Amino acid sequence: MANSAQARKRARQAAKANSHNSALRSKFRTAIKAVRKAIDAGDQAKAAEVLKASAKTLDIISDKKIVHKNKAARHKSRLAAAVKAMQAAQ
Numbered sequence: 001m002a003n004s005a006q007a008r009k010r011a012r013q014a015a016k017a018n019s020h021n022s023a024l025r026s027k028f029r030t031a032i033k034a035v036r037k038a039i040d041a042g043d044q045a046k047a048a049e050v051l052k053a054s055a056k057t058l059d060i061i062s063d064k065k066i067v068h069k070n071k072a073a074r075h076k077s078r079l080a081a082a083v084k085a086m087q088a089a090q
Contacts, residue, residue, distance in 0.1 A: 021066050024061050024064065025061075025066055025067065027057060027061065028057070028058060028061045028066065028067055028072075031053075031054035031057040031058060032058075032075055032079065034054055035047065035050050035051050035054050035079045035082075036079075036082075038050045038051075039079075039083060039086060042086070044083065044086045044087060044090070047083045047086060048083055051079055051080060051083050054079070055076050055079075055080075058072040058076055059072060059076075
């Protein structure tokens, strides 16, 4: 346990930051799941619309360095390829 006032404050700040970052990581995962769900439903127009909104969310979260920018880019690329593959399949 923290013994000094400074250490107690840092512990409080760390807990608050951890909670905030966890919420953003959850939002990141939820955005990806939303696109996957739209793709599985088979509605390409809706999937493209959800992808656009989710891509913005992924960019914002990676800009805050909650996840690495390459991880966000990788997910965006794979989701975009999956939406594009829906068009080719039709």
